Amino acid sequence: MLFLVFQVGADRFALEAARVVEVLAMVELQKIAGAPVGTAGEFVYRGESVPVLDLCLLTLGRPSNLRLSTRVILLRHEPQPGMIKPLGLIAEHATELAQKNLGEFTSVGDGLVAPDPRGRLRLLQLDKLLTPELRDLLAVYYFSQTLEAEPAA
Amino acid sequence: MLSDFKTRRRSATAVSPETAPDSPSTVSLGLARPMTDCWQHIGVWGNGSCVELKAHLHCRNCPTYAAAALRLLDSRPPAGYRHEWTQHLAAKISTGAAGTPLLVFRIGDEWLALGIGVMEEVGESRPIHKLPHRREGVLLGVVNVRGELLACVSVGRLLGVEKGVGTGTALPGKSAGRMLVVSHGGERYAFPVTEVRGVQHLVLPPGPQQPAFDDQVLGAAGRSRVVSRGQSVCCLDEGKLFAALKRSLA
Numbered sequence: 001m002l003f004l005v006f007q008v009g010a011d012r013f014a015l016e017a018a019r020v021v022e023v024l025a026m027v028e029l030q031k032i033a034g035a036p037v038g039t040a041g042e043f044v045y046r047g048e049s050v051p052v053l054d055l056c057l058l059t060l061g062r063p064s065n066l067r068l069s070t071r072v073i074l075l076r077h078e079p080q081p082g083m084i085k086p087l088g089l090i091a092e093h094a095t096e097l098a099q100k101n102l103g104e105f106t107s108v109g110d111g112l113v114a115p116d117p118r119g120r121l122r123l124l125q126l127d128k129l130l131t132p133e134l135r136d137l138l139a140v141y142y143f144s145q146t147l148e149a150e151p152a153a
Numbered sequence: 154m155l156s157d158f159k160t161r162r163r164s165a166t167a168v169s170p171e172t173a174p175d176s177p178s179t180v181s182l183g184l185a186r187p188m189t190d191c192w193q194h195i196g197v198w199g200n201g202s203c204v205e206l207k208a209h210l211h212c213r214n215c216p217t218y219a220a221a222a223l224r225l226l227d228s229r230p231p232a233g234y235r236h237e238w239t240q241h242l243a244a245k246i247s248t249g250a251a252g253t254p255l256l257v258f259r260i261g262d263e264w265l266a267l268g269i270g271v272m273e274e275v276g277e278s279r280p281i282h283k284l285p286h287r288r289e290g291v292l293l294g295v296v297n298v299r300g301e302l303l304a305c306v307s308v309g310r311l312l313g314v315e316k317g318v319g320t321g322t323a324l325p326g327k328s329a330g331r332m333l334v335v336s337h338g339g340e341r342y343a344f345p346v347t348e349v350r351g352v353q354h355l356v357l358p359p360g361p362q363q364p365a366f367d368d369q370v371l372g373a374a375g376r377s378r379v380v381s382r383g384q385s386v387c388c389l390d391e392g393k394l395f396a397a398l399k400r401s402l403a
Contacts, residue, residue, distance in 0.1 A: 026230065027239040044243040068234075069226035095223050 003098045004073065005121065006091035008055045012116065013091070014098060015073065015124045021086065023094055024072040032141070036133035037061075040090055042141075045074065051141050052088035058129055064090045077126070079135070085142045089126075192218055252354035257386055258333065259348040260309040263370055264386040266355060266379075267335065271391050274298070274334040275349055281305050291401040296343050298334055303343045305332075306398055313369040337395045355379050357388060373397060 003014035004023070029041030029052055038058035042051050052072060056064040064070050071094040077087035098121065105112035105123050112123040130138075195203040196212040209215040255266035256275070276298065283294040296305040334343045357377055364371035371378055374397050376390040 025238040026235055027242060028235045047245040067227050068230050095226055
């Protein structure tokens with residue numbers, strides 16, 4: 001399997017490339033009013049609003065550094081079974097790919113870790129990262145989107 | 154940023170190779186950590202004394218060089234970078250070009266188009282080996298396409314295009330022309346053409362078009378004529394073309 005490798009602080013993370021729609025350059029984000037900690041904002045992707053979470057803000061409590069290598073990973077998020085929505089994740093040093101088997105990831109503590117020539121590689125488990133507040137926000141966000149889309153359809 | 158890099162490279166050539174490994178200079182990109190430009194000193198752009206060169210042959214294969222390249226992305230984005238991307242990504246992509254994708258090419262003075270479904274290869278023109286007792290007619294001979302001998306036909310002769318490369322009157326010269334390889338229903342042919350314009354999306358009229366009485370090309374194997382970039386392009390019908398080729402070879 002192909003994995004996208006990026007960093008959150010000093011830790012290196014891997015995300016299944018099959019879930020990634022596109023790796024985008026850092027864009028200008030609009031704030032979402034009343035959004036919980038971890039949300040960076042929203043932006044318009046091909047005419048559709050996409051909420052964006054900041055992985056550094058979520059895990060380290062500081063926003064991601066603004067560099068060329070800091071990118072928005074646009075992935076297919078499945079908030080409910082059978083419902084696929086776009087979600088952006090801001091990650092630092094999103095510049096590499098790695099070929100790994102899922103079997104190489106072993107359970108260490110509460111995460112899955114694979115050995116790597118440059119230290120260990122943690123599997124990003126989005127479901128564990130999302131706090132209940134963030135889940136609520138995304139649920140409301142996607143629901144209001146479907147409401148807006150219906151009159152047009 | 155790039156200009157920094159260029160001036161750095163130029164000045165690095167002035168450094169004498171003997172002293173270079175002892176006093177590696179650094180590239181300044183406004184980064185937190187300095188970076189050693191070893192490729193300028195002990196690498197292929199320096200004196201080539203790096204032990205890693207034995208394994209990697211060239212600096213561009215070396216992980217150190219790759220890591221240095223990745224460090225370029227650690228710089229701050231230029232002004233307007235985020236705004237430009239935001240605007241670019243917000244725009245909707247037009248959902249595919251309308252029309253049928255066709256490969257447009259020219260034989261002699263005639264512009265023709267053939268569905269990309271039958272196209273296998275657009276290659277350089279190659280020597281055509283003539284067959285004995287087959288000097289006239291549509292079959293020009295056989296050509297070697299990746300080790301396979303294919304019948305090389307003259308679509309120009311078949312359609313009655315008189316002049317130019319691929320018509321049978323003038324075979325492709327050293328540099329002129331391309332060889333197209335087509336296959337349809339298990340039959341494969343190669344044929345020379347004068348020029349290939351590329352794949353274009355052309356809007357074809359729904360039904361077959363009645364050819365004008367003097368339009369020999371459209372009458373022979375054409376489906377319809379469309380105007381593309383100010384030129385009349387004859388879209389060929391795959392079924393008719395292959396049937397006509399088969400008839401003429403028998």
